[in-house]
Amino acid sequence: MQFMLLIHIDPALLRALPQEEYDRLMRGCFEHADQMKRDGVLLASQQLEDPDAARSVRVRAGKRTVVDGPFAETKELLAGFNLIQARDLDEAVRIADEFPWATVGCIEVRPVRDMNAVRARVGAAAGALELVPE
Numbered sequence: 001m002q003f004m005l006l007i008h009i010d011p012a013l014l015r016a017l018p019q020e021e022y023d024r025l026m027r028g029c030f031e032h033a034d035q036m037k038r039d040g041v042l043l044a045s046q047q048l049e050d051p052d053a054a055r056s057v058r059v060r061a062g063k064r065t066v067v068d069g070p071f072a073e074t075k076e077l078l079a080g081f082n083l084i085q086a087r088d089l090d091e092a093v094r095i096a097d098e099f100p101w102a103t104v105g106c107i108e109v110r111p112v113r114d115m116n117a118v119r120a121r122v123g124a125a126a127g128a129l130e131l132v133p134e
Contacts, residue, residue, distance in 0.1 A: 002043065002112035003084050003092035008076040009105035017104070025100045032098060036084070041095065044083040051077050076105045083112070 014022070036042035058065050079101070086092040089111065096107040119126065 001086060001088065001092075003086050003089070003095075004108075004110050004112055005082040005084060005092070005096050005099070006078060006108040006110065007080040007082070007099070007101050007105070008108060009079040009101060010076050013104040029099060029101075033082070036095070041084050041086070042082060043085055045081065047080040048078060079105070
């Protein structure tokens, strides 16, 4: 099964880390991610830019609005993600627990829906959207 590990951070807690501690945590994350990639567990990973670089798009009653920043008002911000392969939810949670970011936010573990199955169910033709196979 595939799981998305959504990395949420509290910017205030992250800023409170001494630079050396932050750098140590990041090095450890990169080393851990590299090993997970070699082991076939990590399928994709990426950091996101700060929310002030984001735009949120909404369409209501046919009217589009674009606003600066993240969609939700929250103390914790989405900072990145890891797409992993795991046996089940318990294993995915164990893998998430190996990352340090829960100390400055939280790591949301969510099963990934099989979009190819949804395409087939709704009768949509295979498209240009490249899906990571299960």
